[in-house]
Amino acid sequence: MSPQLVSKYVPQLETHLGVRLLNRTTRKIHLTEAGTQYHQRAQQVLNDIDDMENQLDDLHTQAQGLLRISAPVSFAIRHMAPLLSEFQTAHPGVGIDLQLNDRKVRIFAHYEHRFSPIVNT
Numbered sequence: 001m002s003p004q005l006v007s008k009y010v011p012q013l014e015t016h017l018g019v020r021l022l023n024r025t026t027r028k029i030h031l032t033e034a035g036t037q038y039h040q041r042a043q044q045v046l047n048d049i050d051d052m053e054n055q056l057d058d059l060h061t062q063a064q065g066l067l068r069i070s071a072p073v074s075f076a077i078r079h080m081a082p083l084l085s086e087f088q089t090a091h092p093g094v095g096i097d098l099q100l101n102d103r104k105v106r107i108f109a110h111y112e113h114r115f116s117p118i119v120n121t
Helices: 003-017 033-061 073-090
Strands: 022-024 029-031 065-071 094-100
Touching (some): 065 073
Antiparallel strands (some): 022 029
């Protein structure tokens, strides 16, 4: 922010707060006690906002939800078991619904009724 803009807004802030924040002389400007306290608290609030935004970013970038996996028993035992533990450690927000079965599974059977063509008879 430019010094001119600061010179414009600080008196408005002081009027709003009803307290002097800066002592001004022809050669120097320094914070009053109230100005020091206000600055410290404002800095703390800004840091809290940064922390909150970082936490929200973490929530947004972390995977969440339910992962449904259907696999043959032998494949899951041999290949998936060690990977699932590692995956859950890396992505604690993801639940796993593991269905093991050696029969053929129609993966999209649940959704087929939504996409079936309409036949007029």
